[in-house]
Amino acid sequence: MKKLCALVMILLVMACTPCHGQKDICIVGSGMGGASVAYFLKEYAQAPLQISIFEQSDRVGGRMSLVELEGDTFEAGGSVIHPKNLHSLKFTELLGLNRTTGDDDDSFGIWDGTQFVFQTARAGDSIFSKTFTQIMNTLSIMWRYGLSLWKMQTYTNGMLDNFMQIYKDDRPAFDTVEELLKSVDLYNRTQYTLEELLLEAGLSRLLIDELITVTMRINYGQNVSISGMAGAVSIAGSQGGLWAVVGGNWQLADGLIRHTNASLSLNHKVVSVTAVEEKYELAFEQGTATCDVVVMATPLDESKITFIPSVNLLKRHMQHTYTTFVRGLLNPGYFGATCNTIPDLIGTKEDSKIPFSSISVLKEYNATDKAYKIFSRAPFTDELLDLIFSTHRSTIRIDWPAYPHYSAPERFSPYVLDGKHLYYINTFESAASAIETAAVSAQNVARLVLSHLSAGSLRTPSVKGVSVQDVDDDL
Numbered sequence: 001m002k003k004l005c006a007l008v009m010i011l012l013v014m015a016c017t018p019c020h021g022q023k024d025i026c027i028v029g030s031g032m033g034g035a036s037v038a039y040f041l042k043e044y045a046q047a048p049l050q051i052s053i054f055e056q057s058d059r060v061g062g063r064m065s066l067v068e069l070e071g072d073t074f075e076a077g078g079s080v081i082h083p084k085n086l087h088s089l090k091f092t093e094l095l096g097l098n099r100t101t102g103d104d105d106d107s108f109g110i111w112d113g114t115q116f117v118f119q120t121a122r123a124g125d126s127i128f129s130k131t132f133t134q135i136m137n138t139l140s141i142m143w144r145y146g147l148s149l150w151k152m153q154t155y156t157n158g159m160l161d162n163f164m165q166i167y168k169d170d171r172p173a174f175d176t177v178e179e180l181l182k183s184v185d186l187y188n189r190t191q192y193t194l195e196e197l198l199l200e201a202g203l204s205r206l207l208i209d210e211l212i213t214v215t216m217r218i219n220y221g222q223n224v225s226i227s228g229m230a231g232a233v234s235i236a237g238s239q240g241g242l243w244a245v246v247g248g249n250w251q252l253a254d255g256l257i258r259h260t261n262a263s264l265s266l267n268h269k270v271v272s273v274t275a276v277e278e279k280y281e282l283a284f285e286q287g288t289a290t291c292d293v294v295v296m297a298t299p300l301d302e303s304k305i306t307f308i309p310s311v312n313l314l315k316r317h318m319q320h321t322y323t324t325f326v327r328g329l330l331n332p333g334y335f336g337a338t339c340n341t342i343p344d345l346i347g348t349k350e351d352s353k354i355p356f357s358s359i360s361v362l363k364e365y366n367a368t369d370k371a372y373k374i375f376s377r378a379p380f381t382d383e384l385l386d387l388i389f390s391t392h393r394s395t396i397r398i399d400w401p402a403y404p405h406y407s408a409p410e411r412f413s414p415y416v417l418d419g420k421h422l423y424y425i426n427t428f429e430s431a432a433s434a435i436e437t438a439a440v441s442a443q444n445v446a447r448l449v450l451s452h453l454s455a456g457s458l459r460t461p462s463v464k465g466v467s468v469q470d471v472d473d474d475l
Protein backbone atom coordinates (compact mmCIF):
# COMPACT_ATOMS: atom_id res chain seq x y z
CA MET A 1 0.00 0.00 0.00
CA LYS A 2 2.69 2.50 0.95
CA LYS A 3 4.56 1.73 -2.30
CA LEU A 4 1.44 2.18 -4.43
CA CYS A 5 0.66 5.35 -2.63
CA ALA A 6 4.10 6.74 -3.38
CA LEU A 7 3.75 5.67 -7.03
CA VAL A 8 0.44 7.49 -7.34
CA MET A 9 2.03 10.57 -5.82
CA ILE A 10 4.85 10.45 -8.38
CA LEU A 11 2.41 10.00 -11.27
CA LEU A 12 0.36 12.98 -10.14
CA VAL A 13 3.45 15.14 -9.78
CA MET A 14 4.62 14.07 -13.23
CA ALA A 15 1.23 14.84 -14.71
CA CYS A 16 1.55 18.28 -13.31
CA THR A 17 5.09 19.14 -14.37
CA PRO A 18 4.06 20.60 -17.75
CA CYS A 19 2.16 23.29 -15.85
CA HIS A 20 5.49 24.68 -14.70
CA GLY A 21 7.34 24.22 -18.00
CA GLN A 22 7.30 26.53 -20.99
CA LYS A 23 3.80 26.81 -22.42
CA ASP A 24 3.22 26.09 -26.08
CA ILE A 25 0.95 28.76 -27.56
CA CYS A 26 -0.34 28.08 -31.06
CA ILE A 27 -1.78 30.98 -33.06
CA VAL A 28 -3.83 30.24 -36.16
CA GLY A 29 -3.58 33.11 -38.64
CA SER A 30 -0.84 35.69 -39.31
CA GLY A 31 -2.89 38.83 -39.92
CA MET A 32 -3.08 41.78 -37.55
CA GLY A 33 -4.86 39.72 -34.87
CA GLY A 34 -2.36 36.84 -34.88
CA ALA A 35 0.70 39.08 -35.02
CA SER A 36 -0.56 41.42 -32.28
CA VAL A 37 -1.52 38.63 -29.90
CA ALA A 38 2.01 37.25 -30.25
CA TYR A 39 3.36 40.71 -29.46
CA PHE A 40 1.14 41.26 -26.41
CA LEU A 41 1.77 37.75 -25.05
CA LYS A 42 5.55 38.34 -25.16
CA GLU A 43 5.05 41.81 -23.70
CA TYR A 44 2.94 40.69 -20.73
CA ALA A 45 4.23 37.18 -19.95
CA GLN A 46 6.25 36.72 -16.77
CA ALA A 47 7.68 33.39 -17.92
CA PRO A 48 8.98 32.52 -21.38
CA LEU A 49 6.38 31.22 -23.85
CA GLN A 50 6.89 29.15 -26.95
CA ILE A 51 4.78 30.91 -29.60
CA SER A 52 4.07 29.24 -32.96
CA ILE A 53 2.05 30.88 -35.71
CA PHE A 54 0.39 28.79 -38.39
CA GLU A 55 -0.65 30.49 -41.62
CA GLN A 56 -2.65 28.74 -44.31
CA SER A 57 -1.37 30.87 -47.20
CA ASP A 58 2.16 31.52 -48.42
CA ARG A 59 2.38 35.05 -46.94
CA VAL A 60 1.74 36.90 -43.69
CA GLY A 61 -0.68 39.81 -43.25
CA GLY A 62 -4.11 38.25 -43.78
CA ARG A 63 -6.45 40.91 -45.09
CA MET A 64 -3.57 43.39 -45.26
CA SER A 65 -2.13 42.72 -48.67
CA LEU A 66 -0.72 44.48 -51.73
CA VAL A 67 -1.46 43.93 -55.39
CA GLU A 68 0.90 44.77 -58.21
CA LEU A 69 -0.70 46.40 -61.22
CA GLU A 70 1.73 47.02 -64.07
CA GLY A 71 4.67 47.58 -61.76
CA ASP A 72 2.96 49.70 -59.10
CA THR A 73 1.75 48.30 -55.79
CA PHE A 74 -1.52 49.25 -54.08
CA GLU A 75 -3.28 48.19 -50.87
CA ALA A 76 -5.82 45.54 -51.77
CA GLY A 77 -7.38 44.96 -48.34
CA GLY A 78 -7.26 47.01 -45.12
CA SER A 79 -5.85 50.23 -46.52
CA VAL A 80 -6.27 53.12 -44.08
CA ILE A 81 -5.57 53.61 -40.37
CA HIS A 82 -7.11 56.33 -38.20
CA PRO A 83 -4.82 58.89 -36.50
CA LYS A 84 -6.23 57.86 -33.10
CA ASN A 85 -5.45 54.14 -33.57
CA LEU A 86 -2.81 53.98 -30.86
CA HIS A 87 -1.72 50.35 -31.24
CA SER A 88 -1.09 50.73 -34.96
CA LEU A 89 0.81 53.97 -34.32
CA LYS A 90 2.92 52.35 -31.62
CA PHE A 91 3.69 49.28 -33.74
CA THR A 92 4.66 51.43 -36.73
CA GLU A 93 7.10 53.35 -34.57
CA LEU A 94 8.42 50.26 -32.79
CA LEU A 95 9.12 48.54 -36.10
CA GLY A 96 10.76 51.60 -37.67
CA LEU A 97 8.16 51.83 -40.43
CA ASN A 98 7.11 55.08 -42.08
CA ARG A 99 3.61 56.48 -42.46
CA THR A 100 2.12 57.92 -45.63
CA THR A 101 0.91 61.48 -45.42
CA GLY A 102 -2.61 61.93 -46.69
CA ASP A 103 -3.44 63.93 -49.79
CA ASP A 104 -6.97 65.28 -49.55
CA ASP A 105 -7.05 67.07 -52.90
CA ASP A 106 -9.08 64.40 -54.67
CA SER A 107 -12.49 65.34 -55.96
CA PHE A 108 -15.48 63.37 -54.81
CA GLY A 109 -18.92 62.70 -56.24
CA ILE A 110 -22.07 60.79 -55.29
CA TRP A 111 -23.55 58.84 -58.20
CA ASP A 112 -27.24 57.87 -58.00
CA GLY A 113 -27.30 55.72 -61.14
CA THR A 114 -28.20 58.52 -63.51
CA GLN A 115 -26.34 61.61 -62.27
CA PHE A 116 -23.96 63.00 -59.69
CA VAL A 117 -26.23 64.38 -56.97
CA PHE A 118 -23.29 65.96 -55.19
CA GLN A 119 -19.78 66.74 -56.37
CA THR A 120 -16.72 68.55 -55.09
CA ALA A 121 -14.12 70.24 -57.29
CA ARG A 122 -10.57 69.10 -57.76
CA ALA A 123 -7.91 71.47 -56.47
CA GLY A 124 -5.48 72.98 -58.93
CA ASP A 125 -1.73 73.01 -58.45
CA SER A 126 -1.17 76.48 -57.02
CA ILE A 127 -1.54 77.14 -53.30
CA PHE A 128 -4.18 79.74 -54.05
CA SER A 129 -6.21 77.34 -56.16
CA LYS A 130 -5.88 74.61 -53.49
CA THR A 131 -7.06 76.88 -50.70
CA PHE A 132 -9.84 78.37 -52.79
CA THR A 133 -11.10 74.94 -53.87
CA GLN A 134 -11.02 73.66 -50.31
CA ILE A 135 -13.10 76.59 -49.10
CA MET A 136 -15.58 76.21 -51.96
CA ASN A 137 -15.86 72.47 -51.32
CA THR A 138 -16.43 73.02 -47.61
CA LEU A 139 -19.12 75.60 -48.35
CA SER A 140 -20.87 73.38 -50.88
CA ILE A 141 -20.97 70.38 -48.51
CA MET A 142 -22.26 72.60 -45.69
CA TRP A 143 -24.85 74.10 -48.02
CA ARG A 144 -26.16 70.64 -48.92
CA TYR A 145 -26.12 68.92 -45.53
CA GLY A 146 -26.18 71.77 -43.02
CA LEU A 147 -26.12 71.21 -39.28
CA SER A 148 -26.48 67.46 -39.71
CA LEU A 149 -22.75 67.37 -40.50
CA TRP A 150 -21.96 68.53 -36.96
CA LYS A 151 -24.35 65.98 -35.51
CA MET A 152 -22.54 63.30 -37.54
CA GLN A 153 -19.18 64.45 -36.14
CA THR A 154 -20.58 64.49 -32.60
CA TYR A 155 -21.88 60.93 -33.02
CA THR A 156 -18.54 59.71 -34.39
CA ASN A 157 -16.36 61.56 -31.92
CA GLY A 158 -18.52 60.23 -29.08
CA MET A 159 -17.67 56.71 -30.22
CA LEU A 160 -13.97 57.60 -30.55
CA ASP A 161 -13.86 59.16 -27.07
CA ASN A 162 -15.29 55.99 -25.57
CA PHE A 163 -13.04 53.81 -27.70
CA MET A 164 -9.93 55.64 -26.41
CA GLN A 165 -10.72 54.33 -22.90
CA ILE A 166 -9.76 50.90 -24.21
CA TYR A 167 -6.10 51.98 -24.25
CA LYS A 168 -5.93 52.69 -20.53
CA ASP A 169 -3.35 50.58 -18.71
CA ASP A 170 -4.39 48.06 -16.08
CA ARG A 171 -7.57 47.07 -17.88
CA PRO A 172 -8.91 43.66 -16.87
CA ALA A 173 -9.22 40.76 -19.29
CA PHE A 174 -12.80 40.37 -20.51
CA ASP A 175 -14.38 36.98 -21.18
CA THR A 176 -16.81 38.39 -23.71
CA VAL A 177 -16.96 41.18 -26.27
CA GLU A 178 -20.17 42.37 -24.57
CA GLU A 179 -18.33 43.01 -21.30
CA LEU A 180 -15.39 44.65 -23.06
CA LEU A 181 -17.73 47.01 -24.95
CA LYS A 182 -19.87 47.70 -21.87
CA SER A 183 -16.75 48.69 -19.93
CA VAL A 184 -16.29 51.64 -22.31
CA ASP A 185 -20.03 52.23 -22.84
CA LEU A 186 -20.03 51.14 -26.49
CA TYR A 187 -22.18 48.01 -26.26
CA ASN A 188 -25.34 50.03 -26.80
CA ARG A 189 -24.18 51.00 -30.26
CA THR A 190 -24.11 47.36 -31.34
CA GLN A 191 -27.75 46.89 -30.39
CA TYR A 192 -29.33 49.42 -32.78
CA THR A 193 -28.81 50.09 -36.47
CA LEU A 194 -26.77 53.08 -37.55
CA GLU A 195 -29.87 54.48 -39.22
CA GLU A 196 -31.88 54.28 -35.96
CA LEU A 197 -29.14 55.94 -33.92
CA LEU A 198 -28.47 58.70 -36.46
CA LEU A 199 -32.17 59.56 -36.79
CA GLU A 200 -32.33 59.66 -32.98
CA ALA A 201 -29.32 62.00 -33.01
CA GLY A 202 -31.26 64.31 -35.32
CA LEU A 203 -29.43 63.80 -38.62
CA SER A 204 -31.28 64.62 -41.81
CA ARG A 205 -32.56 61.90 -44.13
CA LEU A 206 -30.49 63.46 -46.95
CA LEU A 207 -27.17 63.09 -45.12
CA ILE A 208 -28.02 59.51 -44.11
CA ASP A 209 -29.09 58.49 -47.61
CA GLU A 210 -26.17 60.18 -49.35
CA LEU A 211 -22.87 60.82 -47.60
CA ILE A 212 -23.30 58.27 -44.82
CA THR A 213 -24.67 55.54 -47.07
CA VAL A 214 -21.79 56.17 -49.48
CA THR A 215 -19.31 55.81 -46.62
CA MET A 216 -20.85 52.52 -45.46
CA ARG A 217 -20.73 51.16 -49.01
CA ILE A 218 -17.07 52.11 -49.41
CA ASN A 219 -15.82 50.92 -46.01
CA TYR A 220 -18.03 47.89 -45.28
CA GLY A 221 -19.81 47.15 -48.58
CA GLN A 222 -23.13 47.58 -46.74
CA ASN A 223 -25.69 50.27 -45.97
CA VAL A 224 -27.01 52.14 -42.93
CA SER A 225 -28.74 48.98 -41.64
CA ILE A 226 -25.38 47.98 -40.08
CA SER A 227 -24.97 48.45 -36.34
CA GLY A 228 -24.34 51.91 -34.93
CA MET A 229 -20.93 50.74 -33.68
CA ALA A 230 -19.64 49.47 -37.05
CA GLY A 231 -21.22 52.55 -38.60
CA ALA A 232 -19.35 54.97 -36.34
CA VAL A 233 -16.06 53.16 -37.02
CA SER A 234 -16.78 53.43 -40.72
CA ILE A 235 -17.51 57.18 -40.53
CA ALA A 236 -14.28 57.61 -38.54
CA GLY A 237 -12.61 55.78 -41.42
CA SER A 238 -13.53 58.62 -43.73
CA GLN A 239 -12.23 61.43 -41.52
CA GLY A 240 -9.09 63.42 -42.17
CA GLY A 241 -5.57 62.36 -41.21
CA LEU A 242 -5.90 58.73 -42.29
CA TRP A 243 -2.60 57.01 -42.94
CA ALA A 244 -1.04 53.78 -44.15
CA VAL A 245 2.36 52.14 -43.82
CA VAL A 246 4.79 53.09 -46.58
CA GLY A 247 5.45 49.89 -48.51
CA GLY A 248 2.26 48.18 -47.31
CA ASN A 249 0.29 47.69 -44.10
CA TRP A 250 1.10 43.95 -44.14
CA GLN A 251 4.53 44.92 -42.76
CA LEU A 252 2.86 45.56 -39.38
CA ALA A 253 2.09 41.83 -39.10
CA ASP A 254 5.42 40.81 -40.58
CA GLY A 255 7.37 43.12 -38.29
CA LEU A 256 5.53 42.08 -35.11
CA ILE A 257 6.04 38.40 -35.85
CA ARG A 258 9.77 38.96 -36.37
CA HIS A 259 9.97 41.21 -33.31
CA THR A 260 8.49 38.55 -31.03
CA ASN A 261 10.66 35.76 -32.45
CA ALA A 262 7.55 33.63 -32.87
CA SER A 263 8.05 30.58 -35.06
CA LEU A 264 6.10 30.98 -38.29
CA SER A 265 4.85 28.12 -40.46
CA LEU A 266 3.45 29.26 -43.81
CA ASN A 267 1.29 26.98 -45.98
CA HIS A 268 -0.05 25.30 -42.84
CA LYS A 269 -3.80 25.03 -43.20
CA VAL A 270 -5.43 23.80 -40.01
CA VAL A 271 -7.89 20.98 -40.66
CA SER A 272 -8.94 20.24 -37.09
CA VAL A 273 -8.45 21.29 -33.49
CA THR A 274 -8.88 18.41 -31.07
CA ALA A 275 -8.90 18.68 -27.29
CA VAL A 276 -6.67 15.93 -25.94
CA GLU A 277 -6.68 15.79 -22.14
CA GLU A 278 -5.30 19.15 -21.01
CA LYS A 279 -3.87 20.02 -24.43
CA TYR A 280 -4.90 20.54 -28.03
CA GLU A 281 -3.80 18.83 -31.17
CA LEU A 282 -3.80 20.90 -34.36
CA ALA A 283 -3.96 18.78 -37.49
CA PHE A 284 -2.63 20.10 -40.81
CA GLU A 285 -2.49 18.41 -44.17
CA GLN A 286 1.20 17.75 -43.47
CA GLY A 287 1.29 16.84 -39.77
CA THR A 288 0.21 17.86 -36.29
CA ALA A 289 1.22 20.20 -33.48
CA THR A 290 0.49 19.91 -29.77
CA CYS A 291 -0.38 23.08 -27.89
CA ASP A 292 -1.28 24.15 -24.35
CA VAL A 293 -3.18 27.14 -25.70
CA VAL A 294 -4.75 27.73 -29.13
CA VAL A 295 -5.63 31.22 -30.34
CA MET A 296 -7.81 31.40 -33.46
CA ALA A 297 -6.83 34.64 -35.22
CA THR A 298 -8.86 34.25 -38.38
CA PRO A 299 -12.61 34.53 -39.04
CA LEU A 300 -14.06 31.05 -38.56
CA ASP A 301 -17.26 31.76 -40.50
CA GLU A 302 -16.05 30.30 -43.78
CA SER A 303 -13.22 28.15 -42.50
CA LYS A 304 -13.63 24.41 -42.71
CA ILE A 305 -11.80 23.76 -39.43
CA THR A 306 -13.36 20.95 -37.40
CA PHE A 307 -13.39 21.36 -33.62
CA ILE A 308 -13.48 18.19 -31.54
CA PRO A 309 -15.47 18.45 -29.39
CA SER A 310 -17.53 21.10 -31.13
CA VAL A 311 -17.36 24.68 -29.85
CA ASN A 312 -19.61 27.54 -28.97
CA LEU A 313 -19.68 29.59 -32.21
CA LEU A 314 -22.55 31.82 -33.28
CA LYS A 315 -23.53 31.85 -36.94
CA ARG A 316 -22.20 34.88 -38.79
CA HIS A 317 -21.95 35.74 -42.47
CA MET A 318 -18.99 37.46 -44.01
CA GLN A 319 -19.69 40.27 -46.46
CA HIS A 320 -17.77 39.61 -49.66
CA THR A 321 -16.26 42.63 -51.31
CA TYR A 322 -15.08 42.21 -54.87
CA THR A 323 -12.09 44.47 -55.34
CA THR A 324 -11.12 45.10 -58.95
CA PHE A 325 -7.99 46.99 -60.05
CA VAL A 326 -8.02 48.45 -63.53
CA ARG A 327 -5.43 50.33 -65.54
CA GLY A 328 -7.12 52.41 -68.22
CA LEU A 329 -9.64 55.24 -68.36
CA LEU A 330 -13.25 55.58 -67.20
CA ASN A 331 -15.85 56.15 -69.90
CA PRO A 332 -17.13 59.73 -69.45
CA GLY A 333 -20.17 58.81 -71.55
CA TYR A 334 -21.34 56.29 -68.93
CA PHE A 335 -21.45 59.09 -66.36
CA GLY A 336 -22.77 61.76 -68.72
CA ALA A 337 -19.65 63.74 -67.88
CA THR A 338 -16.42 64.87 -69.49
CA CYS A 339 -12.99 63.47 -68.68
CA ASN A 340 -12.28 66.55 -66.58
CA THR A 341 -15.45 66.39 -64.50
CA ILE A 342 -15.45 62.73 -63.47
CA PRO A 343 -14.60 62.75 -59.73
CA ASP A 344 -11.47 60.97 -58.46
CA LEU A 345 -13.64 59.13 -55.94
CA ILE A 346 -17.10 58.06 -57.07
CA GLY A 347 -19.36 56.95 -54.24
CA THR A 348 -22.82 55.53 -54.87
CA LYS A 349 -26.24 55.57 -53.29
CA GLU A 350 -27.93 52.36 -52.16
CA ASP A 351 -29.65 51.13 -55.32
CA SER A 352 -29.45 47.58 -56.60
CA LYS A 353 -29.33 48.88 -60.17
CA ILE A 354 -25.89 50.47 -59.59
CA PRO A 355 -23.37 47.69 -60.30
CA PHE A 356 -20.56 48.98 -58.05
CA SER A 357 -20.12 50.53 -54.61
CA SER A 358 -17.27 52.89 -55.45
CA ILE A 359 -14.58 53.66 -58.00
CA SER A 360 -11.48 55.62 -57.07
CA VAL A 361 -8.37 56.78 -58.86
CA LEU A 362 -5.26 55.31 -57.20
CA LYS A 363 -2.71 56.87 -59.48
CA GLU A 364 -2.81 59.13 -62.50
CA TYR A 365 -0.09 58.45 -65.08
CA ASN A 366 -1.43 60.95 -67.56
CA ALA A 367 -4.81 62.35 -68.56
CA THR A 368 -5.83 59.14 -70.35
CA ASP A 369 -4.01 56.53 -68.30
CA LYS A 370 -4.96 55.89 -64.67
CA ALA A 371 -5.03 53.10 -62.11
CA TYR A 372 -8.45 52.54 -60.48
CA LYS A 373 -9.83 50.52 -57.60
CA ILE A 374 -13.45 49.36 -57.76
CA PHE A 375 -15.49 47.90 -54.90
CA SER A 376 -18.60 45.91 -55.73
CA ARG A 377 -20.90 43.41 -54.02
CA ALA A 378 -20.89 41.10 -57.02
CA PRO A 379 -18.05 40.26 -59.41
CA PHE A 380 -17.19 43.17 -61.70
CA THR A 381 -17.57 41.41 -65.03
CA ASP A 382 -15.83 42.01 -68.37
CA GLU A 383 -19.14 43.34 -69.72
CA LEU A 384 -19.17 45.97 -66.97
CA LEU A 385 -15.55 46.86 -67.71
CA ASP A 386 -16.43 47.45 -71.37
CA LEU A 387 -19.43 49.55 -70.38
CA ILE A 388 -17.91 51.71 -67.64
CA PHE A 389 -14.37 52.05 -69.02
CA SER A 390 -13.45 53.48 -72.39
CA THR A 391 -10.08 51.70 -72.20
CA HIS A 392 -8.85 48.98 -69.86
CA ARG A 393 -5.47 47.37 -70.28
CA SER A 394 -5.00 45.19 -67.23
CA THR A 395 -7.32 43.99 -64.52
CA ILE A 396 -6.83 42.25 -61.18
CA ARG A 397 -9.80 40.81 -59.32
CA ILE A 398 -9.90 39.84 -55.64
CA ASP A 399 -12.86 38.33 -53.81
CA TRP A 400 -12.38 39.15 -50.12
CA PRO A 401 -14.50 37.72 -47.32
CA ALA A 402 -13.78 41.21 -46.07
CA TYR A 403 -15.77 41.83 -42.87
CA PRO A 404 -18.90 40.49 -41.18
CA HIS A 405 -22.31 41.28 -42.58
CA TYR A 406 -23.53 43.60 -39.83
CA SER A 407 -26.99 44.00 -38.38
CA ALA A 408 -28.56 44.99 -35.08
CA PRO A 409 -28.87 43.81 -32.40
CA GLU A 410 -25.47 42.17 -32.81
CA ARG A 411 -24.50 39.03 -30.88
CA PHE A 412 -20.99 37.78 -30.13
CA SER A 413 -19.31 34.40 -29.86
CA PRO A 414 -17.35 34.13 -26.59
CA TYR A 415 -13.63 34.86 -26.42
CA VAL A 416 -13.04 31.43 -24.91
CA LEU A 417 -14.64 28.96 -27.30
CA ASP A 418 -14.48 25.89 -25.04
CA GLY A 419 -14.30 27.42 -21.57
CA LYS A 420 -10.66 26.26 -21.38
CA HIS A 421 -7.68 27.41 -23.44
CA LEU A 422 -9.15 27.83 -26.94
CA TYR A 423 -9.51 31.53 -27.81
CA TYR A 424 -11.07 33.51 -30.66
CA ILE A 425 -9.81 37.00 -31.53
CA ASN A 426 -12.15 37.63 -34.48
CA THR A 427 -15.32 37.49 -32.41
CA PHE A 428 -14.67 41.23 -31.89
CA GLU A 429 -15.17 41.82 -35.61
CA SER A 430 -18.91 41.57 -35.01
CA ALA A 431 -18.58 44.97 -33.32
CA ALA A 432 -16.31 46.49 -35.97
CA SER A 433 -13.67 45.19 -38.33
CA ALA A 434 -10.49 47.20 -38.83
CA ILE A 435 -6.72 46.81 -38.53
CA GLU A 436 -6.82 48.49 -35.12
CA THR A 437 -9.79 46.57 -33.74
CA ALA A 438 -7.88 43.33 -34.46
CA ALA A 439 -5.04 44.62 -32.27
CA VAL A 440 -7.45 45.75 -29.54
CA SER A 441 -9.08 42.34 -29.48
CA ALA A 442 -5.70 40.59 -29.53
CA GLN A 443 -4.59 42.59 -26.50
CA ASN A 444 -7.64 41.39 -24.56
CA VAL A 445 -7.02 37.79 -25.63
CA ALA A 446 -3.37 38.00 -24.53
CA ARG A 447 -4.52 39.18 -21.09
CA LEU A 448 -7.10 36.39 -20.93
CA VAL A 449 -4.60 33.70 -21.93
CA LEU A 450 -2.10 34.76 -19.29
CA SER A 451 -4.65 35.19 -16.52
CA HIS A 452 -6.11 31.75 -17.22
CA LEU A 453 -2.66 30.16 -17.41
CA SER A 454 -1.50 31.64 -14.14
CA ALA A 455 -4.73 30.57 -12.46
CA GLY A 456 -4.15 27.07 -13.85
CA SER A 457 -0.59 26.77 -12.62
CA LEU A 458 -1.69 27.49 -9.07
CA ARG A 459 -3.74 24.31 -9.04
CA THR A 460 -2.65 21.57 -6.68
CA PRO A 461 -2.91 17.94 -7.83
CA SER A 462 -5.98 17.36 -5.64
CA VAL A 463 -8.17 19.78 -7.61
CA LYS A 464 -7.95 17.37 -10.51
CA GLY A 465 -10.65 15.43 -8.68
CA VAL A 466 -8.48 12.52 -7.63
CA SER A 467 -6.94 12.74 -4.21
CA VAL A 468 -4.27 10.30 -3.14
CA GLN A 469 -6.54 9.13 -0.37
CA ASP A 470 -9.28 8.10 -2.85
CA VAL A 471 -6.88 6.07 -4.94
CA ASP A 472 -5.45 4.39 -1.88
CA ASP A 473 -8.93 3.34 -0.71
CA ASP A 474 -9.88 1.91 -4.08
CA LEU A 475 -6.79 -0.20 -4.05
Ligand SMILES: *[C@@H]1O[C@H](CO)[C@@H](O)[C@H](O)[C@H]1NC(C)=O
Nearest residue numbers: 095096097098099245246247
Ligand atom coordinates in the same frame (compact mmCIF):
# COMPACT_ATOMS: atom_id res chain seq x y z
C1 LIG B 1 11.62 55.96 -43.48
O1 LIG B 1 11.93 57.27 -43.93
C2 LIG B 1 13.28 57.64 -43.72
C3 LIG B 1 13.44 59.09 -44.10
O2 LIG B 1 12.89 59.34 -45.35
C4 LIG B 1 14.19 56.72 -44.52
O3 LIG B 1 15.54 57.05 -44.29
C5 LIG B 1 13.94 55.28 -44.08
O4 LIG B 1 14.69 54.39 -44.87
C6 LIG B 1 12.48 54.92 -44.19
N1 LIG B 1 12.25 53.60 -43.59
C7 LIG B 1 11.49 52.68 -44.16
C8 LIG B 1 11.37 51.39 -43.43
O5 LIG B 1 10.88 52.87 -45.20
Ligand SMILES: *[C@@H]1O[C@H](CO)[C@@H](O)[C@H](O)[C@H]1NC(C)=O
Nearest residue numbers: 185186187188189191192200
Ligand atom coordinates in the same frame (compact mmCIF):
# COMPACT_ATOMS: atom_id res chain seq x y z
C1 LIG C 1 -28.56 52.46 -24.22
O1 LIG C 1 -29.53 52.86 -25.13
C2 LIG C 1 -30.82 52.94 -24.60
C3 LIG C 1 -31.76 53.26 -25.76
O2 LIG C 1 -31.25 54.30 -26.53
C4 LIG C 1 -30.86 53.98 -23.52
O3 LIG C 1 -32.14 54.01 -22.94
C5 LIG C 1 -29.84 53.63 -22.45
O4 LIG C 1 -29.78 54.64 -21.50
C6 LIG C 1 -28.49 53.46 -23.07
N1 LIG C 1 -27.57 53.01 -22.06
C7 LIG C 1 -26.37 53.50 -21.93
C8 LIG C 1 -25.52 52.89 -20.88
O5 LIG C 1 -25.96 54.38 -22.64
Ligand SMILES: *[C@@H]1O[C@H](CO)[C@@H](O)[C@H](O)[C@H]1NC(C)=O
Nearest residue numbers: 222223224225226350351352
Ligand atom coordinates in the same frame (compact mmCIF):
# COMPACT_ATOMS: atom_id res chain seq x y z
C1 LIG D 1 -29.59 47.61 -46.72
O1 LIG D 1 -29.00 46.35 -46.49
C2 LIG D 1 -29.88 45.39 -45.92
C3 LIG D 1 -29.08 44.19 -45.55
O2 LIG D 1 -28.31 43.73 -46.63
C4 LIG D 1 -30.99 45.11 -46.90
O3 LIG D 1 -31.89 44.16 -46.35
C5 LIG D 1 -31.73 46.40 -47.20
O4 LIG D 1 -32.69 46.17 -48.20
C6 LIG D 1 -30.76 47.48 -47.68
N1 LIG D 1 -31.46 48.76 -47.74
C7 LIG D 1 -31.76 49.35 -48.88
C8 LIG D 1 -32.39 50.69 -48.76
O5 LIG D 1 -31.53 48.83 -49.97
Ligand SMILES: *[C@@H]1O[C@H](CO)[C@@H](O)[C@H](O)[C@H]1NC(C)=O
Nearest residue numbers: 039042043258259260261262
Ligand atom coordinates in the same frame (compact mmCIF):
# COMPACT_ATOMS: atom_id res chain seq x y z
C1 LIG E 1 14.26 37.91 -30.09
O1 LIG E 1 15.54 37.33 -30.29
C2 LIG E 1 16.59 38.29 -30.26
C3 LIG E 1 17.89 37.59 -30.63
O2 LIG E 1 17.89 36.29 -30.17
C4 LIG E 1 16.64 38.92 -28.86
O3 LIG E 1 17.65 39.90 -28.80
C5 LIG E 1 15.30 39.58 -28.56
O4 LIG E 1 15.26 40.09 -27.24
C6 LIG E 1 14.16 38.59 -28.73
N1 LIG E 1 12.90 39.32 -28.62
C7 LIG E 1 11.90 38.93 -27.84
C8 LIG E 1 10.71 39.81 -27.82
O5 LIG E 1 11.92 37.91 -27.20
Ligand SMILES: *[C@@H]1O[C@H](CO)[C@@H](O)[C@H](O)[C@H]1NC(C)=O
Nearest residue numbers: 364365366367368369370393
Ligand atom coordinates in the same frame (compact mmCIF):
# COMPACT_ATOMS: atom_id res chain seq x y z
C1 LIG F 1 -0.53 58.33 -71.64
O1 LIG F 1 0.14 57.10 -71.38
C2 LIG F 1 -0.15 56.09 -72.31
C3 LIG F 1 0.50 54.78 -71.84
O2 LIG F 1 1.33 54.94 -70.76
C4 LIG F 1 0.33 56.51 -73.70
O3 LIG F 1 0.03 55.50 -74.64
C5 LIG F 1 -0.37 57.81 -74.08
O4 LIG F 1 0.14 58.27 -75.32
C6 LIG F 1 -0.16 58.86 -73.03
N1 LIG F 1 -1.01 59.99 -73.34
C7 LIG F 1 -0.59 61.22 -73.24
C8 LIG F 1 -1.60 62.28 -73.57
O5 LIG F 1 0.54 61.52 -72.90
